[in-house]
Amino acid sequence: MSDIRIHKTGEPDILQASxxxxxxxxxxxxKRRSGRKLVTLPNGETAKARPRDHTVVTTLQLALARGHRWHTMLESGEVKxxxxxxxxxxxxxxxVSRMVNLTTLAPDIVAAILDDTLPDNIILFDLTVDPPVLWDKQWERIK
Incomplete structure (x- = not known):
């Protein structure tokens, strides 16, 4: 049976049963980062994630796809x-406006989203709210 106990000391503990x-x-x-859960160890290190199954779409990838789809709908005249x-x-x-903002991201940021190689501390909000127009400034903002 699973038993979850929270120790105030934050130290590892070994218990021996009879x-x-x-x-x-x-x-x-x-902690949640970009829709993913990260495990932080007591020494402050972040546990390395197992290789991702590429059939799983991340939150950032889904948002990017929505933004481009909605931008295309606007450009084609499908919607006004x-x-x-x-x-x-x-x-x-x-x-909708924030997701469409993702269509103005620098190509290398888009590639990092699609490859799932963006640093874990970058969240969707960082990319969608008032992104800088210049691509160099976009990287500076999220670093």
Whole structure:
């Protein structure tokens, strides 16, 4: 049976049961970054993730795809405004606007999103809210 205990000391703990079984507890923190969960160890290191299954789409990849799809809908004349897209999709128009902002990202940032190689501290909000026009400034902002 699983048993989760939180120790205030933050130190690893080994418990030995009367039948000889050992229980090892290691304090960790779980943080969300870009829709992923990261495990932070007591010494501050981030645990290395296993290789990703490339059939799993990340939050950033999904947002990028939505932004480009909605931008294409605007350019083609399929819709007349972001507000119309929002009504069709059942989302807020400010959300649509932020996702369309992703279409102005530097090509190397887009490649990093698609390859899932952006640093883990970069979240969707960092990329979508008022992105700088100059590509060099975009990298400076998220570093």
């Amino acid at each position: 039948d000889g079984r050992l229980t090892l507890s290691i304090p960790i923190q779980i 405004s972001l507000r119309e897209i929002a009504a069709r999709e059942g989302v807020d128009s400010s959300y």
